[in-house]
Amino acid sequence: MHSSDGKKAAKVLILFLIAAALLLVLLDLMLYPCTFMRNDIHAVTSEQQDLVILGTSNGKMDLDPDRIAGSVVRDGEPLRSGHNLCVGGEYPVDAYYITKLMAAENKPKLIVFEVDPGYFATEKEPGNNYLLFHHEFPLSLAKLQYFADAMRNCDIRSALFAPYEYSLLYEIPRVKETLTRKLTGDYDISYFKGKAQEYHENGFIERYPVEEENFASYDGFTFEGNEENLRRNTAYLSKLIAYCRAQDIDILAAVMPLPDVTLDRDPEQFALAWEYFDAFFAEEGVDFYNFNTDYYNAYPHSTDLFADYDGHMNGDSARAFSQVFGHIIR
């Protein structure tokens, strides 16, 4: 190989790396959609939120922080503000790093961790499930730690080109809008209003009522036989609890009410899950509110209060439940 080849190769590689970096930043700005997680993370990092709810889609659609915060007292004062940071696909690992991020910016007084046992029995898929959170983290130590812990095994597409997880067919026509919103710091929530649900400023998603005959099909629930997933996910929950204690943040856990038809379908599996979490939270010394066992009678479980068999409540039901929830955890 001639030395001139070496010089030319160096020139090509350096120019390529610079061009690639610029191009990837630009494409990310143009093509990665403005998700409601962008709003959620912005809300908890830019303003003080006394109450933060972490968990899954059940928590997102069942808990309205505005109906809870006022009822709950900490340090002799009612909580003034709250934000729901739950989302479908949020595993304990995500909740842990979100908490780290919040603790560094605006530390909440109370964290409600919504427990969906299904999330403990399954493995988090790499890719978009991490990006949804990681992409919105501002540059911080928590972002780097989250990357090293969770993103490192994602394939290079997820790590280098976040829009990979979204359809270009859908995103390209919205480039101008996406770019404008990002460059102007626009967090308007009207973009998230859909035919089936509505996102609110406090992170709560209001599901519109659905007739039972239109409920989505339900696959059932399996808890046993997933020891490795349980071990991994529970380890992050333990880390989250320990971190909250170290940061002087109160934490409590709750399982949202499920429709009776759902509970009756796999009673043995649910019994195993409740037993597991009862023991876990007792050992951790964390208050645990299970609305399908000890607090079963605190809120009805009839199907008309829900929008599907997975247990996502419709908006009115969620507000009523949030009120009850606030009084119970007061």
Place this chain on the structure above:
Amino acid sequence: MSLVSIMFSVFVTVALLLYYLLPRKAQSAVLFGMSVLFYLSYGIQPVLFLVFAVGVTYTAAVRMGALYEAAGNEEDRRAAMASAKKSSRRILIIAMLLNFGMLAFLKYTNFFIDNINGVLSAGLPHLKLLLPLGISYYTFQSVGYLLDVYWQRSRCENNLFRLALFLVFFPYMVQGPISRYGQLAGQLYENHDFDWANIHRGLLRILWGLFKMMVLAEWASVYREAIFADPDGLAGIALFGVLLYTVELYGNFSGGIDIVLGVASMFSIRMEENFRQPFFSVSITDFWQRWHITQGSWMRDYVFYPLTLSGFMKKFGKKTKKAFGKKVGRTIPVCLANLIVFFLVGVWHGPTWGNIGWGIYNGVIIAFSVLMENRYKIWKKALHINDKSKGWHLFMILRTFALINISWYFDCVTSLSKALKMMRYSVTAFDPSLFLTIPAGKLGTDFTPYALGILLGGCLILFCVSLWKERGADPEADVLKAPVALQVLLFLLLLLAVLALGPQSAGRGFIYAQF
């Protein structure tokens, strides 16, 4: 640590910085250290098997080396060498039994249990066995090295660390290629100067490999899986199912090898090529000299030749000559050796009867070709076929391609009846519009025309590059001759294609990593 994870990119970058920034004397130590770290990322248990293989191979080779050396100093060198060879053979057999025994136990025990249960209804439970990453590859490299030492083709390596580096060099661990000690080891221990051209060559090769793997193979896999999951509903595109499997397998395996060779190239190490435009093959024999080349040559040098030259085969040849005449009788031992080799190739590919059947299918075709060679010559002469003509050459390529694809019907379904059904549909039903009913993964059927366009365009690019190489070009060297702006554009286009054109959340890993 997957070769396509961001972690692997960071790992390679750190390894390269250490490799070129530390004193050159430390280069092989850096490679060794990083290789151990890479392997440790898969857990501690796999490392124990690797340590066992290195230990057995090193001890046996050193012992054989010492025997030969001592014999070389004897007065009656010839007799001493014969005696040393006899003792070495015992050591070799023990070492091979230990190496292959470990591989066979871990990989095939449950297959035997399944078969015993099938025949005797014994109800034996499966054993929970670990299949350490790369075990097939390092076992073959170990045994190849041991045989080279035994045959005195290669000198024995007395430095444990050096031999270990040859067996654990991280890029090849996931899916080969199977390297030879004589070809690779020297490069691993040499000191290398940093050369931008090697980084350029390596990066281009990696991007090309990623394109084949993450765009072509992954899209092909989306549609192939759909077709094979619903052979009745999608009967009209059954033929495309197997063609897509060809694209998937080639894209995944050769793409992965491109990544491996590209990474090695960045360390100024040139590993052996594992593919040479296999779909330009004019016969099955030719195909196996172009597809998984390092495995084919390993089988040729360490199984086929020793087998055909063995005393047993010589005796067998004499008998066949007596029974069938000189011409035919001479070819029968070669046919038998081919059948044995391809039976082993099938077994290597995995503990299933499908793989074994697939191996035997290849062996039978090659054996039949050997048997019929003279007859073919007579027929061609009678039919006035000019086998140097382009038309004949094209016919041979298409015929070989068809034979290869037929074999893959058995490779990508779980039962013989399903394979036969797919073959029947391939020739009795044809309705390409059915493609439009298959969703493009998460993106649904709306994206299917685009996905098929990407797949078709990608295959066309792959074909053009293959044709270019078939005509003797060296794309990586040729690209470096192009103007800088054009090269930067090519790198950017490849990167964007890899990042943006593949199916979403489709990462399927390396098919050949399971072997």
